[in-house]
Amino acid sequence: MILLTKSRETVARLQDRNVIGGTLTSNVLRYVLENIWMTVKDCWKIQEAMISWFTTNKTRKNPYVRKYVYRDGEFISVFRTISPGDNVLVFNSLSHERYEIIELFTKIPNIRIIDHNKKDVTVQVNPIWKYNPKNVVVISKQFYKIMFAVLIPPLTIELFKIKETSMTTLNTATIYCVHCMIEEDMSGGIYSPFTIQPIELGDVQLESYKHRLIFDEHTGFLKTVIEKDTLTEKPVVIDYKAFTGSYVNAGVFLLNTNTTKPIRDILKPYRTTKLFIILTGPLTTEFTSVYGQLLHHTVKLFNVLNSPLSSAIYIESKIDLDVSPSNRDLELFMSIQTDISNGNPPEIHIDNNGFQYTPRTINVTRRIESNVYPVTTLSYIQDRKQRLTVITDHAQGVTALQEGQIVLMLDRRVLFDDGRGVNEGLADSGGSCQRHYILLENFSRTSKYYPVPNSKSVQLPSFRANYLSNAFNYDTDIFIIDKNVTGYCLYAIVPLIKATYPCDVFLLSYRTFLDGITSKRSSSNVGLMILHRQSFTCQINYESLVHCDVDPNISIQSILPGSRTVFKTNLAGTNKGTRLKYINLEMFQPMELLTLRIFS
Template sequence: YLLIHNPIEQERYSVVSVNVNSPRVKLLSPLGKPVTVQISAIWDGATTVSHEAYQISFVAHLPPLGIGVYQLLEVQSSEAVSTDYNIYMRNSRQEKPDRLFNIKEMQNSVDNIILENSYMKLWFSGMSGLLEKINTKEDGKNHQMKVEFAWYGTTSNRDKSGAYLFLPDGDAKPYIFTDPPTIRVAHGRIFSEVVCFFHHVTHTMRLYNVQGLEGQSLEVSNIVDIRGEYNRELAMRISSDINSQNRFYTDLNGYQIQPRLTTSKLPLQANVYPMTTMAYIQDVGARLTLHSAQSLGVASLKNGQLEVIMDRRLMQDDNRGLGQGVQDNKITANVFRLLLEKRHGTDV
């Protein structure tokens, strides 16, 4: 039995994923009716499927502050819909076909990778696997929406970045990868996703094929590992065509939204603010919100940009009382939701 609780005061349709040890599954709703299930592979690394376990995903429907008991059964012939995978690699080596999943290996290409649901269509680079453009189907508009990664160093002065101070050595340098990353694209009935494997970060962008807010936003996950770096900080940058005019908005401890203004006469670090749950930029026609599952530093250093510091590795104490640098880095998963909304009316 799966006991699922909705802790908020609104009815919810939400995707739930659990791991199972058999691909032959059937799921019954609290009313005893069969539920559509998508079965996905659990991977050992970028390209090897594990057959020890599988992941099932389904849409749970729960009343406000409600509890639903779903029943998970192992059956002889599964009605679950398996996910199809395309793996883009530099040197494609065709492995033997998988007995459950349809997996195709392809060369990294200049052609775009496309994901789509009833709300939007997304274009990803065939070389890097990173998002490049969004088309919103409600108004048929194309929006530039480029995701990139960047490195910050620290100053060569006596005072350097530490746990409490951010003293960069100038603008961020682009994160450059010499070999194209392995890109794994999954197409399924409940969600589709693009996963890119870089040296320091595994970046996932998932699009849910469900109605409501979950289908209107993109789930972004970055698993960051910078344990081998020296005095560097990794940032994710989202560049859009929104004319934000150096204004952006962050929340104060999740209670209220505070307008911020990026000022060029101040040093770069003075334009970085805490983001507890969200940050957004907007213009007359659109608003782009980054909802965050964890507190991080955020900035909007150029028009139409949002930039989030993912992880920091700093080798020296910054004389603020801690007595050590930031060297206890763990492999960190940072999770976000990226929501692009059309704005009606022009209130500032």
């Protein structure tokens, strides 16, 4: 309780517009980063303690699991590899079931993974590679990436056991690369479980159950998407460029482009020395274009059935602007050009903090800095037939330069002071990793809910877009159990709820209610639940890929069995509120929040 109170107090103190926007001096930013890092580690300790408490004997006080937080290219938690004998606990914190690809590191590629039903799950072994300054991709012999698919029920902890297998080649990915080499060990050997094959000349094609992607042989970027269901070929052209910053009124706060040369081809020095690498396996197929250390662009398809992931195109951009003053006065962006007729001037739909969606018309008569809008979770463009949705894992700027286009601001380096109080430029030399999902969806002309869509009637994302956005915002929680303490885990699966929430209702928060300023006045039998009705458009068909309740009405006893009384209260839970027995669509409307005070 002490760590929880401390973490909440720290988060409350950091709710400053300069902290949230990142417009701080370098010294203050280090202080903020230290506070955030300490708070994150405290939250990890709380999670470790609670996961241990749920899965072992209640008399045991010390946690036996360790939180594992990993992003490709960035280790956030302590480095940890898995080996045969270890166990992995996966916690789905969402209120709906979740299909996810879990990624872990290992030193032993011959691994199989079994679930709580003692059945083998699909596993893929990918190489760990690094770009060498000699313009060569070096594949590690010491570490491997283990990927496996999981389907976790809502608010459920599930156990997976790591076992050894002799059939390594069945799960290893095939590598297609021209300038790749296996790193040598101390003995000079170069044995590797992977097979490296050359990339044939011409455009590159990747396939999944839903899509066929075509990449330009000269740039290595996506240019065409073919939908296998309809055999429709759609132009989707991706490119990276940069706005050139002005010498005045451009800095940490302000975006001001150079009117003489507003756009620069930042990849021009690397276009003749770029490298391509393709990894294909039973779970994913990915294509990576390497433009030196500046940009590693990856497009990934998921080879899974009956999951919203199968309809998504995953894009990852690793950007390293090198040490300042290299690549100075640049605003790096990624553009996605389609044939969608979203108007001239073009119209973009953006979200406002993920709670509602607003159309923005680009004013082509004004400069680009007047047309950049903030997007928190997703943005989309559409016409009467189709829609392109771009889902992001963090807030960033979005705009368009012409019809059918979305431009996403990725990274920036501006060394000038804009005179807004910071008294320094923006010269961060650290790399960044940008993750996006792309959805290409067609409007249904046979919908019984609405007529043929138009730009004025459709203001909601699709069901798949909401699903993928929640997956980005709330990562799967992974906990590793060392093989020496696996006996402490007594349960293979622990569901925290027994109910099924409606498809468009999202559990935003569920916590113990502190009835007062200090934790001494808290009531252990009082909880505070915040629900968000994330409505989705009915004009885009979706398969029942996620098990959820299609009835928009909610029975209190179905989602909160055993509760004594439930009151509808204000957001903070300070009002007594009105007593509820059921929730209908009239009292809990689309895009609204509902706070429940629960007495058990």
